Structures are given as structure tokens and as C-alpha cells.
Amino acid sequence: MRLCTIVPCLTTLTALSMVYRLASAIDFVYHDPDELEAALRQVEAKCPEIARVYDIGESVEGRKILVIEISDNPGQHEVGEPEFKYVANMHGNEASGRELLLYLAQYFCEQYRQGDSKITRLTTHTRIHLLPSLNPDGFHKAYQVFKAKGKVPSMLGRNNANGVDLNRDFPDLNKVMYRNEKERERANNHLSSVTMAAKGTINIDFETLQPETEAIVKWLREYPFILSANLHDGELVANYPYDKSRTRHYDYAASPDDAVFKDLAETYAKKHRTMSKRRPPCPETLGYFKGGITNGADWYSVNGGMQDYNYLSSNCFEITLELGCTKFPPESALKSYWTANRQAMIAYIQKVHQGVKGVVTDVNGNPVPDAIIQIAGPSIGHDVLSAADGDYWRLLLKGSYTIHVSAPGYKTSSEVVTVRNNRVTRVNFELATDTCDNTKYNSVNGYLIDGLSTALKQLGVLSSVDRDDCQEEIAIQQTLQARNRMRAIP
Numbered sequence: 281m282r283l284c285t286i287v288p289c290l291t292t293l294t295a296l297s298m299v300y301r302l303a304s305a306i307d308f309v310y311h312d313p314d315e316l317e318a319a320l321r322q323v324e325a326k327c328p329e330i331a332r333v334y335d336i337g338e339s340v341e342g343r344k345i346l347v348i349e350i351s352d353n354p355g356q357h358e359v360g361e362p363e364f365k366y367v368a369n370m371h372g373n374e375a376s377g378r379e380l381l382l383y384l385a386q387y388f389c390e391q392y393r394q395g396d397s398k399i400t401r402l403t404t405h406t407r408i409h410l411l412p413s414l415n416p417d418g419f420h421k422a423y424q425v426f427k428a429k430g431k432v433p434s435m436l437g438r439n440n441a442n443g444v445d446l447n448r449d450f451p452d453l454n455k456v457m458y459r460n461e462k463e464r465e466r467a468n469n470h471l472s473s474v475t476m477a478a479k480g481t482i483n484i485d486f487e488t489l490q491p492e493t494e495a496i497v498k499w500l501r502e503y504p505f506i507l508s509a510n511l512h513d514g515e516l517v518a519n520y521p522y523d524k525s526r527t528r529h530y531d532y533a534a535s536p537d538d539a540v541f542k543d544l545a546e547t548y549a550k551k552h553r554t555m556s557k558r559r560p561p562c563p564e565t566l567g568y569f570k571g572g573i574t575n576g577a578d579w580y581s582v583n584g585g586m587q588d589y590n591y592l593s594s595n596c597f598e599i600t601l602e603l604g605c606t607k608f609p610p611e612s613a614l615k616s617y618w619t620a621n622r623q624a625m626i627a628y629i630q631k632v633h634q635g636v637k638g639v640v641t642d643v644n645g646n647p648v649p650d651a652i653i654q655i656a657g658p659s660i661g662h663d664v665l666s667a668a669d670g671d672y673w674r675l676l677l678k679g680s681y682t683i684h685v686s687a688p689g690y691k692t693s694s695e696v697v698t699v700r701n702n703r704v705t706r707v708n709f710e711l712a713t714d715t716c717d718n719t720k721y722n723s724v725n726g727y728l729i730d731g732l733s734t735a736l737k738q739l740g741v742l743s744s745v746d747r748d749d750c751q752e753e754i755a756i757q758q759t760l761q762a763r764n765r766m767r768a769i770p
Contacts, residue, residue: 306383306386306387306618307319308379308383308611308614308615308618309379309611309614310375310378310379310423310426310611310614311378311379311382312420312423313343313344313413313416313419313420316346316378316382316412316413317333317344317346319382319386320333320346320348320382320385320412321333323348323385323386323389324348326389326393327388327389327392327393328354329352329354330350330351330352330354330388330389330392330403331348331349331350331354331385331388331389332348332349332351332354332355333346333347333348333349334346334347334349335347336411336495336496336498336499337491337492337494337495337498338491338495339415339416339417339440339441339491339492340417340440340441340442340490340491340492341416341417341420341441343416343417343420344416345411345413345414345416345492345495346411346412346413347409347410347411348385348409348410348412349407349408349409349410350385350388350389350403350407350408350409350410351403351406351407351408352403352404357407357503357504357667357669358407359639359669359670359671360637360638360639360671360706361405361406361407362406362407362506362507362632362633362637362673363406363407363408363409363503363504363505363506364406364407364408364409364505364506364507364508364629364632365408365409365410365411365503365505365507365508365596366381366384366408366409366410366411366508366509366510366511366625367411367414367496367508367509367510367511367586368380368381368411368412368413368414368510368511369412369413369414369415369416369418369419369511370414370415370446370447370492370510370512370586371415371418371437371438371439371445371446371447371512371513371607372413372415372416372417372418372419372420372421372422372437372438372439372440373418373419373422373432373434373435373436373437373438373607373608374438374511374512374513374514374607374608375419375422375423375513375607375608375609376511376513376603376604376609376613376614376617377412377511377512377513377601377603378412378413378419378511379412379614379617379618380511380603380617380618380621380625381410381411381412381511382412383618383622384410384622384625385410387399387622388402388403388408398626399626402626402629402630405633406629406632406633408629409503409505414446414492414495414496415437415439415440415446415492417440417441418437418438418439418440418441419437420437421436421437421441422436422437422608423437425437426608430610431608431610432607432608434564434607440490440492442490444490446490446492446493446586447582447584447585447586448582448583448584448585449489449490449493449584450489450493450496450497450584450585450586450588450589451472451482451484451489451497451584451589451593452524452583452584453471453472453482453588453589453592453593454522454523454524454533454583454588454592455524456471456480456481456482456592457471457592458526459480460480461661463480466480467480467481468536468661468662468663469592469595469662469663469664469665470592470593470594470665471592471593472484472497472589472592472593484497496586497589497593500590500593500594500596501594504595504667504668504671504673505590505594505595505596506595506596506597506632506673506675507544507596507597507598507628507629507631507632507675508590508596508597508598508599509548509598509599509600509601509628510586510587510598510599510600510601511601511603512600512601512602512603513602513603513604513605513606513607513608513609514562514564514565514602514604514605514607515562515565515567515602515604515605516554516555516558516562516572516602516603516604516605517549517555517567517569517572517573517574517579517602518544518545518546518548518549518555518572518573518574518599518600518601518602519545519573519574519575519576519579519587519599519600519601519602520541520542520544520545520573520574520575520576520587520599520600521533521535521537521541521575521576521587521588521591521598521599522534522535522575522576522577522588523576523577523581523582523585523587523588523600524576524577524581524582524583524585524588525577525581526577529581530577530578530579530580530581531577531578532575532577532578533575533576533577533578533581534575535591535662536660536661536662537591537597537660537662537675538575539677540597540675540676540677541597541599542573543631543677544597544599544628544631544675545573545574545599546571546573547624547627547628547631548599548601548624548625548627548628549571549572549573549624550571550572551623551624551627551628552572552620552621552623552624553619553620553621553624554620555572555624556571556572556573557572558572562605563605564605565605567579576588576600586598587599587600591662595664595665595667595672595673597675603617603621604617630702631675631702632673632675633702633703633704634675634676634677634699634702634703634704635673635674635675635676635677635699635704635705636673636674636676636681636683636697636699636704636705636706636707637671637672637673637674637704637705637706637707638671638672638706638707638708638709639666639669639670639671639672639708639709640653640666640670640671640672640685640687640708640709640711641670641708641709641710641711642690642710642711642712642713643710643711643712643713646670647666647668647669647670647671648666648670648687648690648711649665649666649667649668649669649670650665650666650687651665651666651670651672651685651686651687651690651709651711652665652684652685652686652687653665653666653672653674653683653684653685654683654684654685654686655674655676655681655682655683656681656682656683656684656694657681657682657696658679658681666685666687676699677699677701678699678700678701679698679699680696680697680698680699681696681697681698681699682694682695682696683695683696683697683707685709685711686711687711689713689714690711690712690713690714691711691712691713691714692711693709693710693711693712695707695709
């Protein structure tokens with residue numbers, strides 16, 4: 281009995297074969313936009329308990345900007361659990377990262393099903409978001425040429441369909457930050473706003489942004505990301521902020537978290553098979569990077585880059601990973617790319633669990649969102665904010681730190697904490713209601729409260745006996761103001 285003709289049977293067998301390959305093993309080939317979505321959906325279907333596919337918007341030509349989430353509670357933010365992301369293919373012709381993130385999703389799914397303890401632990405305690413292609417239009421353009429000729433011209437497909445380089449399209453918050461550094465009473469974090477801009481911040485006009493850029497900006501506002509990496513091709517190096525120079529030259533531009541960023545970059549470079557020790561340099565760039573890492577501006581200066589925008593607009597620390605000399609490597613190289621990067625990608629995700637985390641509440645246990653988390657000793661001039669549920673995360677290296685937490689309408693709370701290497705220390709803060717109108721004071725000089733209060737009491741400027749907290753803070757503010765006036769005298 282004939283069940284089908286030859287052609288339909290072959291079509292059915294091909295489809296079944298593709299589903300089987302996606303379900304059982306990594307297929308080291310490039311996927312066009314439709315195939316990529318199908319592959320991501322297959323992971324979601326195979327591991328629905330840990331995988332969810334969603335999109336954050338559309339490209340110029342209407343292609344979905346897809347994300348796959350890996351978590352033991354997909355679709356939910358769990359209080360105290362950090363959120364991590366990888367973003368790839370923002371330059372459409374830099375294609376290896378696009379496939380690596382698909383492979384990573386497939387790997388997590390398979391290893392979780394097999395009971396891999398490391399992957400299970402990461403999935404249970406981290407909410408991971410993988411965005412394989414920020415520029416699907418550029419990739420589609422480059423991929424058509426790749427299929428026809430086997431290689432892609434170095435700039436073809438780099439920009440989006442409007443001809444815009446997405447890694448130059450973000451609001452230039454470095455310019456704001458470098459100005460704020462000269463005026464201490466200005467913000468050092470969350471420098472962009474969609475409403476009226478506060479002092480030392482800017483207002484974002486979405487009409488000036490490309491749709492792909494707008495999608496990232498809104499995504500950063502929706503999810504409390506803590507750590508991220510942006511995957512590129514064209515070199516082999518881990519690049520960390522700042523990307524934009526403070527001068528007109530290519531000079532090292534350190535961020536307040538320079539030591540943390542170096543550690544993050546070194547983690548990836550050392551876990552990568554060759555990044556930290558490779559020779560010779562890439563033929564097109566001839567770059568040499570000691571240990572496989574570089575400060576972005578020390579390499580070349582970038583205006584409007586995504587890496588610095590993450591750090592200056594949100595709580596998210598991001599570095600840029602250049603994964604190889606060839607921008608659109610042949611399919612025959614994809615397996616070696618996966619082998620070289622797999623352990624580094626996993627190790628980098630684990631770094632989100634380094635530093636301090638906790639929950640900020642009022643005395644009744646209600647969450648306090650947007651509380652300012654300040655690292656006062658040793659001082660780090662980059663604050664982070666608590667999330668909507670009051671939870672916060674602050675990436676820090678091993679050491680002892682004084683942390684001050686403040687919020688409008690509450691008294692500042694302080695703790696001295698010890699951070700161990702590659703561990704997270706949990707410290708919760710309970711804020712009492714403050715009758716003083718010290719919002720401006722807390723946001724600017726809050727990290728000086730405890731130290732200066734103690735010093736002034738020792739000098740006899742403040743009484744050592746208990747007194748009204750509001751009067752004490754007013755006295756401290758007056759002392760700070762007098763100090764600033766003295767500094768202003770030529």
C-alpha cells in the first residue's frame with residue numbers, strides 16, 4: 281500500500297531529520313532568521329521547564345529580535361536572583377556569536393536534562409537571557425552572499441537596514457559622565473531618562489534611535505540585568521569599559537569599576553582556549569593585547585557604544601568579546617569556535633555571583649525600590665539602585681567594604697561587609713523613616729555620613745550624646761557646605 285509519493289516522503293523525512301538533529305545534538309551550521317527561530321523554539325519545546333522564547337522588538341525590516349531565557353522559573357524574576365545576558369550579532373556580518381548563543385541554549389537544555397550539577401546550579405540560581413541576533417537584517421544580507429560565494433566582504437551587512445552602525449547609535453552617556461566627574465554633585469549612574477532628566481542626566485528621544493537600539497534601551501529598563509557581554513568578530517580579545525576616551529586621543533579610560541572590569545575580562549580570556557595567549561595577531565588589525573584583554577578606549581575610541589551605555593544607564597556591567605579574526609567564519613570553523621568558547625561562556629556567567637546582594641526594605645518589610653547602594657570604603661564612584669522588589673546586586677572583588685544605602689524619605693543605613701573571592705555575600709538593609717528632608721544630601725554626600733559624623737564627634741563639633749538625628753544631619757550638611765566653600769576659595 282502506497283502511503284506517499286517519493287517527493288512528499290523525502291520532504292517529511294528531511295523535516296524529521298532536522299527536528300531530530302536539533303533535539304539530540306548541536307548542528308554546526310549557520311541558521312537564517314526563520315531557522316534560528318525554529319531552533320530556539322525547539323529548545324523551548326524540549327525543555328519547557330527551563331526555557332522561554334520571547335522577543336524585545338523588531339528590526340527595520342520587521343524581523344523579530346529574539347531572546348531565549350534559561351531559568352528554573354522562566355518568565356519570572358525571583359527576588360535575590362541575578363539576571364544575566366549575552367547579546368550577539370549587532371554587526372550583522374560578525375556571525376559566530378549568533379550561532380554560539382544558540383549552541384549555548386541547546387547545551388544548557390541537554391545538560392540540564394542529564395543532571396549536570398554545574399548547569400543545574402547555574403540554571404537554578406541565575407536568570408539567563410541569550411539574544412543571538414540584534415541585527416537580523418544585516419545578517420540576512422551578509423548570509424545571502426555567504427551562501428553564494430562562501431565568504432563575505434568585511435563591511436557587508438555590518439550596519440542595519442538603514443545603514444546605521446548599531447554600536448555607534450546609543451545615547452552618548454560618556455559625555456555626560458565625564459562632565460559629571462568634574463562636578464561632584466551630579467549623578468554617577470542611571471544617566472538616561474525617558475521622562476524629565478534629573479541633574480547630571482539626559483532625556484532619551486526614542487525617535488532618534490534605530491529600532492534595534494530602542495529595543496535594547498527598553499529591555500534594560502524592563503529587566504534588572506547585572507552582568508552582560510556583547511559578542512563580536514574581527515579580533516580575539518576581551519574589551520572592557522570605558523570604550524570612549526576622555527580626550528581626543530586613544531587613551532586608557534578607566535571607569536570607577538576598572539578593577540572589576542579587568543577581572544571580568546580576564547576571566548573570559550583565561551577560560552577561552554587561546555584568547556589570553558594567542559599568537560600571532562590578527563592580520564587585518566595587527567593588534568597585540570597582553571593577556572587577551574584591553575581597555576576599549578586604549579584600543580580605539582567609540583562614541584555611542586552599547587557597552588558603556590549599559591554601565592552608565594543601568595546596574596548592568598558589560599564587556600565586549602571579540603571571538604576571532606574572521607568576521608564571518610566558514611561553517612567548518614564553527615565547531616572549533618564552540619570548543620574554544622564554551623567553558624569561557626559558562627565561567628563568565630558564574631561571575632554574576634561575585635560581590636554583595638540583598639534586599640532593601642522599610643521597617644514593615646515592604647520593598648524599597650530605587651534605593652541608592654553606595655560603596656564608601658574604599659570609595660567606588662558608581663552607585664547602583666535596588667530593583668522593583670527591593671533586591672540589589674553589586675559586583676565587587678574580594679575585600680572589605682563599607683556600604684551605605686539611602687532612599688528619599690528614609691534614614692541612611694550602613695554596613696561593613698567582607699566579600700570572598702568568587703562568592704556572593706548576602707546583606708539585607710532595613711531603612712527607617714526619616715523626618716528630615718535630606719534627599720539631595722543623601723544622593724550626593726550620603727557615603728560621608730558615618731565617617732564624618734564620627735570625626736566631628738571626636739573633635740567636639742558634635743555632641744557624643746544622643747541627639748535628634750535630623751539636627752545631627754543638618755549640622756553635618758553645614759560642615760560639608762563650609763568645606764566646599766573653602767575649596768572654592770582661590
